[in-house]
Amino acid sequence: MTANADRNVVDRNQDAALIERIRGGEREAFIAFYDRYSPLLFSVAARVLGERKEAEDVLQEVMLVIWNKSGDYDPQLGTLSSWAVAVTRNNALDRLRARTRRLRLIEEAAILAQDPDATSYPSANEIVHGRERAELLRDAMKELPADQRMAIELAFFTGLSQSDIATRLQQPLGTIKARIRRGMLRLRDQLGGAL
Amino acid sequence: MIDEVMQEQAAAYALGALDAEQAGAFEVSLRADPELRALVRELRSVTEALAGTAPALEPPAAAKTRLLAEIDQQLRAKAPKAAPAPPVSTPVGVRAHVPASRPANVWIPWALAAALALVSLAFLWQSAGLRSQLTAQANRINELTTSAELARAESADLRQAVAKLRASNRLANFRIALLDSLLASSPKTIAVSVWDNERQDGVFIVRNLKPLPSDKDYQLWIIDPKYPSPVDAGVFQVDDKGNVRADFRAKRPIQDANKFAVTIEQKGGSAVPNTKATVLAGS
Secondary structure: OOHHHHHHHHHHHHHHHHHHHHHOOOHHHHHHHHHHHHHHHHHHHHHHHOOHHHHHHHHHHHHHHHHHOHHHOOHHHOOHHHHHHHHHHHHHHHHHHHOOHHHHHHHHHHHHHHOOOHHHOOEHHHHHHOHHHHHHHHHHHHHOOHHHHHHHHHHHHHOOOHHHHHHHHOOOHHHHHHHHHHHHHHHHHHHHHHO | OOOHHHHHHHHHHHHOOOOHHHHHHHHHHHHHOHHHHHHHHHHHHHHHHHHOOOEOOOOOHHHHHHHHHHHHHHHHHHOOOOOOOOOOOOOOOOHHHOOOOOOOOOHHHHHHHHHHHHHHHHHHHHHHHHHHHHHHHHHHHHHHHHHHHHHHHHHHHHHHHHHHHHHOOOOOOEEEEEEEEOOOOOOOOEEEEEEEOOOOEEEEEEEOOOOOOOOEEEEEEEEOOOOOOOEEEEEEOOOOOOOEEEEEOOOOOOOOOOEEEEEEEEOOOOOOOOHHHEEEEEO
């Protein structure tokens, strides 16, 4: 078993213990969860929304879901953090759809201004999972064929449906579905024990 | 063995790219197929890894303070009520003074005991009331302290954000102003105005501004040295928490958005500002 896989098992065990304590209403467990995952969830919300202030509101709402509705989490369908990411992404996308396009442009400019070197910043993975694992994830993404990566990123970060992506990229729907499937399975195979 | 169609659906499901109807249909298959569940679990981890490729941002300290204040409020609401004052019984010590054998004036100690019991009852009642008042005051102080900490943290975050925005060359066309409260009674109020001079429009964000009665409006003004008086930039209302995020345009072409101000005006706004009712100003 690799060091990453070992670490992953430890992470999962810690998360399982955390969620049990959160379900029991333990404030300290909730703070531990917040400290561990808030950078990841905040980064996802900010990436989707292109704005920090509203990303804060998303983080607040998602954390309250974790606190009040942790019973909704089904461990059979993924890790605690992947559930929290899905809740965050959906909440951020709901807000994004409600906004006007013009306002979004101004706010995108604002977040760029706040992070002029955003592209050279460490990724959220690095903050949450450590540098070694983050590099593995980054490399796996880089090695993905560009058309697959683009389809996956559009689906995840913009909330476009597969049909919308097909229209935007001027490709048949079946091609987009196949790109997403191949890309996701390839990432799964490449990341292996790091997941 | 999972066929390609199901793999496609599993990948889209893990990414959140299925609509509600498609997701519902897929979940029926998911419940019946452990192999499919295992695939979704793996693909959701891929999704998490994908999410983590976003540039890392730390949420501001104010976010945690606000969240924990909410959690603490919920915990307080869920906590069992404070134990009621103990039931009034014969006060300690009174019974000990009752003689074992009753003399002729047996009513005297009983009368004294009853009087003492009444006094004790009154004292306990008053003491319970005082305790309740003290608890309420302590809770109020805690709430105010939390609120003040939150306001300080939010204000610091906003100032930091504005400083960064100003320092950046990427927003050369933007005029970013931080407006402070001019009212001693509303020190927590703060606002940011982002004005795009090229597009001649802007975004105005305000926090903790007192909601107005229905016959009044807040009105935003842009002070441009080109004009002798402030330029009307529209009216707005805040929500019940005192917050608003509004797009605005000026009624006249702006050359230099030197300063911004907010006044309280009659419903619909005024042509000239009521400067005595200025609540926010800044540059």
